[in-house]
Amino acid sequence: MCGVTRKDKIRKNYVRGTVKATEVSAKMQERRINWYGHVIRSEEDYIGNRVMEMHVDGRRRGRPKLRWRDRLKEDLEDKGLRREGAMDRTRWKRLARNSDLI
Template sequence: MRMLRWAGGLHLEIGFKICPGSFKVAPLTEKLKESRLIWFGHVMRRPEDHVVKKCLSMATKKRGRGKSLNTWMTNVRRDMRELGLSADDAYRRDEWRLKMSKADPS
């Protein structure tokens, strides 16, 4: 956001209100969901014996007091539920990318 304000020559007071709409940038939360799902699809297409894919099925222990209950995998599951995707969809790469991609507004 700071870079966009700088590129547009905007001051801090008005930058937050004008900046995202004037530069036609997709919301940051949507881009984060997209990148999480891109990585998840990449990992799911790896061979079954690959280290990273084995890590997805590892059990997580209960987190301590004051820690967030969310893990990376719970965020991915939530994102897939919002978009109506399943883990099996990741094996069909073209369809996966079409369903989860978030293009910048034009």
């Protein structure tokens, strides 16, 4: 990518700072929030909206799986965003952004 190999034994934080890129987890958070805004702004009969409101009956054995909705809730709380804010697309995208290091 930038002329660095694993044999050089350079820490990823140093390389990330040199390349001016954010962590992958921060970018994933940004994409989840952007997709949620897209679904919220879409029509009511859109399949994404129907799936978001769907509830599956039944129980699982063992530890409950972390659902996309649960992770999204954490992301929205972390950023201080609310569902109503998604209607303004440009503002939503700006607030959801985890900008690359400058």
